[in-house]
Amino acid sequence: MSVPLSHVLIVASLMFAMGLGCVIAWRANVIMMLIGIEIMLNAVMLTFVGGSAHWGIADGQLFSLMLMALTSAEVSLALAMVVYLHRRKQTVNTDEFDSMKG
Amino acid sequence: MEATLFYILAAVLLIGILLAITARQAVRSIVYLVTSFFALALMFYLLGAPLIAAFEVIIYAGAIMVLFLFVIMMLELESPEKLAKPHFKNWLPALLLAGAVVGALVVLLCSRLQAVPPGFTEIPVRQFAFALFKQYGVAVEVVSMQLLFALVGALYLGRRR
Numbered sequence: 001m002s003v004p005l006s007h008v009l010i011v012a013s014l015m016f017a018m019g020l021g022c023v024i025a026w027r028a029n030v031i032m033m034l035i036g037i038e039i040m041l042n043a044v045m046l047t048f049v050g051g052s053a054h055w056g057i058a059d060g061q062l063f064s065l066m067l068m069a070l071t072s073a074e075v076s077l078a079l080a081m082v083v084y085l086h087r088r089k090q091t092v093n094t095d096e097f098d099s100m101k102g
Numbered sequence: 103m104e105a106t107l108f109y110i111l112a113a114v115l116l117i118g119i120l121l122a123i124t125a126r127q128a129v130r131s132i133v134y135l136v137t138s139f140f141a142l143a144l145m146f147y148l149l150g151a152p153l154i155a156a157f158e159v160i161i162y163a164g165a166i167m168v169l170f171l172f173v174i175m176m177l178e179l180e181s182p183e184k185l186a187k188p189h190f191k192n193w194l195p196a197l198l199l200a201g202a203v204v205g206a207l208v209v210l211l212c213s214r215l216q217a218v219p220p221g222f223t224e225i226p227v228r229q230f231a232f233a234l235f236k237q238y239g240v241a242v243e244v245v246s247m248q249l250l251f252a253l254v255g256a257l258y259l260g261r262r263r
Contacts, residue, residue, distance in 0.1 A: 001104040001105060001108065001148050001149070001150075001222050002104070002105055002221050003104075003105050003108050003109075003222070007108075007109075007112075009207075010207065010211070011112045011116065013203060013204070013207045014207075015115070015116065015119060016203065017200035017201075017203040018116070018119050018123055018200065019119075019123075020196070020199055020203065021123065021193075021196035021199065021200040022123035022196070023196075024192075024195055024196035024199060025123070025188045025192050025193045025196035026123075026188055026192075028188065028192070029128075031128050031170070031174060032123075032128065032131070034170070035128075035131060035132070035135065035170070036123065038162075039119055039135070042139065042142060042162070045154075045158075046142065046145065046146075049146050049149050049151045049154055050149055052151065052225060053149040053150045053151065053222035053224070053225070054222060056223035058225050058229050058230045058232075058233040058234075059233065061151050061153070061225060062233055062234055062238055064151075064154050065154065065234070066241060066245060068158075068161050068162070069245040069248065069249065070245075070248070071166065072161060072165070072166060072249070072252075073248050073249055073251070073252035075166050075169060075170075076169070076252050076253070076255075076256045077252050077255050077259070079169060080256040080259035080260045081259055082173060082177070083173060083176070083177070083259070083260060084259045084260070086177050092177065092179065
């Protein structure tokens, strides 16, 4: 394929910027924050795979596989925690979980 | 031909994500995200990573997003999952930071002339598997332990009292 690496990086960074915006704009909702984190991790995976294809080494693809394993562990824990918090306060609004006054 | 396909997929991906982060209901957001992850999987395939493309479809679109969907439907959020839309004052810092990222990218791209675009090399699955199990065997073990800990943690958090 004859797409320059910079175009792949442009797509990945636009994706990352949108995920960052999602996390910050929806900071009152736990589920949308998790979705933003997913988008950012996928942007990083696109960067890894693009670099791996550019230099012809398998390491980038390997690390995107590791990133997938990390994400599945993170999502299972985070969603279990969302269920737990929702059982306690009947909401997913982060402003309600201020018992530590952070 | 492949380059055209790449740009079409990039457009689908970015529009899907834009719709996902501005959706009013979390379920719609998940469905948009699944669409854009399918486009991303095809982009991975075009970049010469067929294994990662398959995993993207199986793990991300098939498992993680469906897990999100299950949890959203399980929680019984108030009147059909309508989320309180963030105000403009919430969008402002988000737009500021995203704009900073995009601005840094523009500065970086304008600062130097682009060289002749080199083609991408496809990495065969044999090379990938060789590197994974010969070079990074320890990392595979660590990942398996990490998944075990995640399983135990999820069981602990989700238990009934």
